[in-house]
Amino acid sequence: MNKQVVLLPGDGIGKEVMESAKLVLNTVATEYGHRFAFHEHAIGGDAIDRYGIPLPDDTIKACQQAEAVLLGSVGGKKWDNLPANKRPEKGLLGIRKQLGLFANLRPIKSFPALEHVSPLKQEVISGSDILIIRELTGGLYFGQPSERRENGQAAVDTLYYQRYEIERIIDKAFQSARKRRKHLTSVDKANVLESSRLWREVVEEKRQQYPDVTVDHLLVDAAAMKLVTSPDQFDVMVTENLFGDILSDEASVLTGSLGMLPSASVRSDGVGLYEPVHGSAPDIAGRGMANPIGMILSAAMMLRHSFNMEQEAAEIESAVNDTLNEGYHTADLNREGGKLVGTAEMTEAVIENITTKSVSDSICSSYF
Numbered sequence: 265m266n267k268q269v270v271l272l273p274g275d276g277i278g279k280e281v282m283e284s285a286k287l288v289l290n291t292v293a294t295e296y297g298h299r300f301a302f303h304e305h306a307i308g309g310d311a312i313d314r315y316g317i318p319l320p321d322d323t324i325k326a327c328q329q330a331e332a333v334l335l336g337s338v339g340g341k342k343w344d345n346l347p348a349n350k351r352p353e354k355g356l357l358g359i360r361k362q363l364g365l366f367a368n369l370r371p372i373k374s375f376p377a378l379e380h381v382s383p384l385k386q387e388v389i390s391g392s393d394i395l396i397i398r399e400l401t402g403g404l405y406f407g408q409p410s411e412r413r414e415n416g417q418a419a420v421d422t423l424y425y426q427r428y429e430i431e432r433i434i435d436k437a438f439q440s441a442r443k444r445r446k447h448l449t450s451v452d453k454a455n456v457l458e459s460s461r462l463w464r465e466v467v468e469e470k471r472q473q474y475p476d477v478t479v480d481h482l483l484v485d486a487a488a489m490k491l492v493t494s495p496d497q498f499d500v501m502v503t504e505n506l507f508g509d510i511l512s513d514e515a516s517v518l519t520g521s522l523g524m525l526p527s528a529s530v531r532s533d534g535v536g537l538y539e540p541v542h543g544s545a546p547d548i549a550g551r552g553m554a555n556p557i558g559m560i561l562s563a564a565m566m567l568r569h570s571f572n573m574e575q576e577a578a579e580i581e582s583a584v585n586d587t588l589n590e591g592y593h594t595a596d597l598n599r600e601g602g603k604l605v606g607t608a609e610m611t612e613a614v615i616e617n618i619t620t621k622s623v624s625d626s627i628c629s630s631y632f
């Protein structure tokens with residue numbers, strides 16, 4: 265039976281790296297005898313240009329019927345001056361909300377070949393392996409009111425959480441910690457925000473159900489500092505929507521580039537949308553130089569989480585590792601020597617490693 269996958273390439277480099285994911289998935293399909301049926305739909309600026317809105321009904325329906333969704337990225341200068349509701353980003357927020365994808369899993373682990381590429385000292389990042397769990401359908405992104413007031417000269421956004429929204433993301437975080445090193449850091453701003461005090465209260469209650477997991481609380485400003493000074497103290501981090509957005513881009517520095525990070529946006533029944541953490545990168549779009557690894561690793565996360573294809577996912581991760589060990593790198597990876605390549609060549613090198621090698625030294629076979 266074909267696996268039904270909806271592809272939402274979106275804008276800018278989203279379209280470019282989606283091609284890489286498709287090629288890699290087709291290679292895995294051939295190697296393992298699977299069949300993926302890809303259904304491409306519009307989102308973001310692409311949908312605005314074609315249909316006048318960032319999230320057409322047809323796209324929502326297709327995503328609801330799919331077994332999994334892969335998304336590139338949305339946004340770009342062309343649409344930056346549109347009213348809030350018509351912006352490309354509204355399409356992305358809308359599909360996450362429509363599908364009820366409340367948990368965004370953002371794993372951050374440096375590949376050995378890139379440890380010297382990060383601007384952080386190698387001894388600081390060495391051995392760090394973090395899973396940021398970002399609440400994705402609530403908090404400051406969705407709270408009402410969110411509007412201009414006083415003739416446009418004042419504005420309000422609302423950080424609103426209901427207890428059940430906090431409980432389900434905290435459960436997800438504890439369950440994830442159980443599968444890893446059993447340590448959970450909850451990040452909030454409980455010294456100032458009431459929503460954070462409710463968040464902390466829920467964590468304290470929930471920890472009774474997970475006595476095997478150690479828990480600490482960290483204020484978000486201190487967490488931002490510790491992420492780059494002592495990242496090895498973290499296992500699973502769980503936090504509010506906006507805090508998670510900011511901390512995960514910061515954490516990407518550990519891996520050498522924002523272009524390296526994959527993510528899975530999931531709900532309790534396992535339905536998922538898989539998306540790299542980066543955006544549409546207007547500064548490099550159209551030049552064939554985007555790093556496709558975050559997108560390729562997102563496709564691997566899809567195989568693992570939505571299709572239970574553990575070996576296939578590990579094969580992709582192992583091929584990425586091998587490719588980096590061979591010295592291949594895109595321009596965002598500030599690496600001396602090796603082979604500087606574009607998106608297409610990087611993808612070809614990964615594919616070559618999938619077809620010629622078996623899961624050998626799969627340093628990352630179980631954590632994305």
Ligand SMILES: NC(=O)c1ccc[n+]([C@@H]2O[C@H](COP(=O)([O-])OP(=O)(O)OC[C@H]3O[C@@H](n4cnc5c(N)ncnc54)[C@H](O)[C@@H]3O)[C@@H](O)[C@H]2O)c1
Binds near residue numbers: 336338540545553
């Ligand atoms: N998930 C998404 O769709 C998503 C995420 C973030 C930003 N955005 C949107 O993207 C647009 C640009 O935002 P931005 O510039 O702040 O963030 P960005 O993530 O697009 O880019 C930030 C920087 O990282 C670089 N970069 C990002 N991904 C890369 C990759 N794969 N390979 C090489 N370099 C990469 C870019 O060149 C840029 O210098 C905005 O419209 C924003 O709203 C979308």
Ligand SMILES: CC(C)[C@H](C(=O)O)[C@@H](O)C(=O)O
Binds near residue numbers: 339353356357509541
């Ligand atoms: C584009 C934007 C709406 C999005 C977010 O803030 O969630 C992005 O930054 C991300 O990290 O996926």
Ligand SMILES: [Mg+2]
Binds near residue numbers: 509510513
């Ligand atoms: Mg972001």
